[in-house]
Amino acid sequence: MLETGIKGKQEVVVSDANSAKTMGSGTLDVFATPAMTALMEKTAWMSVADQLDEGCGTVGTLLNVTHDAPTPLGMTVWCETELVEVDGRRLVFDVAAYDAKGKIGGGRHERFIIQNEKFQAKANKKALAE
Structure with a gap:
């Protein structure tokens, strides 16, 4: 049983690959908002992954965040989460x-x-219905 208080931390270096220009979320060489939200999701799921029952995982269903400041190429960004x-x-x-x-x-x-x-099978079934 998961309990509140579980914390996570992950980091990434801002590069061309996760820039707003490359990811299509803008035209500048700064850390993209989609990259920030992906880092937030990764940090959250990884923080609880080893405490889930065998064969279980988590999927993101809601993200309500602000991106308040730019980060240039070459700088490290880190995310901290708490359940x-x-x-x-x-x-x-x-x-x-x-x-x-x-x-x-x-x-x-x-x-x-x-x-x-079960979740993957449900998703795969969608493709067969076309």
Whole structure:
């Protein structure tokens, strides 16, 4: 059983690959908002992954964040998460992203615990229905 208080931390270096220009979220060589949100999701799921039952994972269902400051190429960005609510299979995380100059974004992220094979089969069934 997961309990609140679980924390996570992940980092990434800002590069051409995760820039707004490359990711299509803008025209500048700065850390892209989609890259920041992906880092937030990764940090959250990884923080609880080893505490889930065998064959289970989590999927993101809600992300409500702000991206408040730019980060240039070459700078490291890190994300910190904390599990603040457990409601059955629903997990709620506080998320925050930082660079060397301070906080660049933050908010809330929800994930649901799923059975990996069952979830994948449901997704695959969609492709067969076409």
